[in-house]
Amino acid sequence: MSLVMCGIIGIFGNDDVFKDLYQGLLSIQHRGQDSAGAITYDGHFHTKKGNGLVRDIFTLDNFMRLRGNVGIGHTRYPTIGGGRGEDAQPFFVNSPFGIIMAHNGNVINYAELNKTLLEQYHRHLSSDNDVEIILNVFAQELSVQNINHIEPENIFRAVQKVFKQVKGSYSVVAYIARGGMVAFRDPYGIKPLVYGKREDGILPSFAIASESVSLNITNFSDIKNIEAGQVLFIDEERQLHKRQLAACPHSPCLFEWVYFARPDSYIDNVNVYDCRVNLGRFLAKEIRKYNLDIDVVVPVPDSARDAAIEIARFLNLKYREALVKNRYIGRTFIMPADQDRTTSVRQKLNPIPSELKGKNVLLIDDSIVRGNTSRAIIEMIRECGAKKVYFGSYSPPLRFPCVYGIDMQTKGEFIARNATIDQIAKKIGADKVIYQSLESLKKAVQKGNKKIPQFCGACFDGLYPTGDVTADVLKSIEIDRKTIQKNQQEIEI
Secondary structure, eight states: OBOBOOEEEEEEOSSOOHHHHHHHHHHTGGGOOSEEEEEEESSSEEEEEEESOHHHHOOHHHHHHSOSSEEEEEEEOOSSSOOOGGGSSOEEEOSSSOEEEEEEEEETTHHHHHHHHHHHHOOOOOSSBTHHHHHHHHHHHHHTTOOSSOOHHHHHHHHHHHHHHOOEEEEEEEEETTTEEEEEEOTTOOSOOEEEEEOOSSSOEEEEESSHHHHHHTTOEEEEEOOTTEEEEEETTOOEEEEEOOOOOOOOBTHIIIIISOTTOEETTEEHHHHHHHHHHHHHHHHHTTOOOOSEEEEOTTTTHHHHHHHHHHHTOEEOOOEEEOTTSOOSTTSSSHHHHHHHHHHHEEEOGGGTTTOEEEEEESOOSSSHHHHHHHHHHHHTTOSEEEEEESSOOOOSOOOSSSSOOSGGGOTTTTOOHHHHHHHHTOSEEEEOOHHHHHHHHHTTOTTOOOOBOHHHHOOOTTSOOOHHHHHHHHHHHHHHHHHHHHHHO
16 A cells, blocks of 8 residues: 655636646645646546656646646655556546545555455455545445435535544545535544635635645635544535534644644644744753753754754854755655665755854754664765764654654664664764654644644654554554565666
8 A cells, every 4th residue: 555645635616726726736745746646627527647746747738628617636755666657646436426536644454445345345446545445435435325416414424434444544635526525534633634715706616735825825715624533515506514523532643743744834723833933942942951062053954944043042052054955856754765865865955064164063853764864964064074963853753653644654764763862863973862852842733722632643652543553553564565665676676
């Protein structure tokens, strides 16, 4: 199965929506740079998918061809390898009615449901992408209702069945031909999902997206969260229907605020920029305990900038942009292979030696996952003549596999797994490593929204909120991951 961190957007408008869909996809390009796709509807479904960046996949011809007042778009990155263009989302099933769907997240019981769909319902999946699981479960549950016209209750019953059968994390947007647009968020609300409205015709337009920034730039307002366990249905008359179908404790992914989301986005009513500033302040208090001789604070661009500025301000230290980023190189964490990540660091970042030579440098980054990127950056800093290099991470140590859709699936991938802080520092070549505490990370987010009862911080503490992640599940995922790695290496050879 394909575990991915993605961006989704769906628009139900009055005129051709692809222009807005395209702009929305550009705004969430950071959530996936491997492939992208879009399907629009004008009585017929029109599809375009491909590998690469949004701007490279969609041409002027696509703008002319992707007609319709409904559209769904998706950006994706894979766990390993480049992936196939046809595996890009959205996906389509022709019965009942014709349904398109895209999602962000990961289905834990993929293999089990794949077998059930094939053996019991004779539904054959055409890819390794787990959105096909959700799409076919949803379609099957609509089919058994034997309906000629979609009503809200039909949607609510089908999604309730999805919640009962599909385990894991998933934020979903779908459109049913001549039926309406559907969106729902898994019972724990692990992945983000928002919707907005725009008064631009006799009927209002609606949009649904992973991040609020996609709705901001396309002039949608009255932006609200789709809550954990909630389903939203917009019928053909543009009437909005909502229902709460699950009452599990809301557990949003902490890594959204740490790394994935744009600073101008709001995730569950918490502004990402404000959160990262708070993270910088909390980490500064931790750094101050060590009485380090620091000459300059340097962020690893871009996500660490907001925290680093606050750290320098709080500690009354010089702040310098001593690492210059090539903005035409993708995000290294979401690159598909370790070799690509390490090679790309030199292409992506170039130091300014005059700001580093003879200095004790405090580098600030959002996290340390595998350690390859951190090690390469520290080597560059030392080559510029820095006396000492301290490394501050504004997230806690990552030690446990993520099964909810982030490319951290095996315990062996974490440099902090079974290692002390001093051992981590030695591995990446730092004079000292200072981590944020998990308590401070949660506190920084809750300053923006005290109503969030708990979080998914499984990659930090090994506590999986869905309660169904056993040792056997983790072992199975690790075996699958290693098999895929081996097959990919054989293909490359």
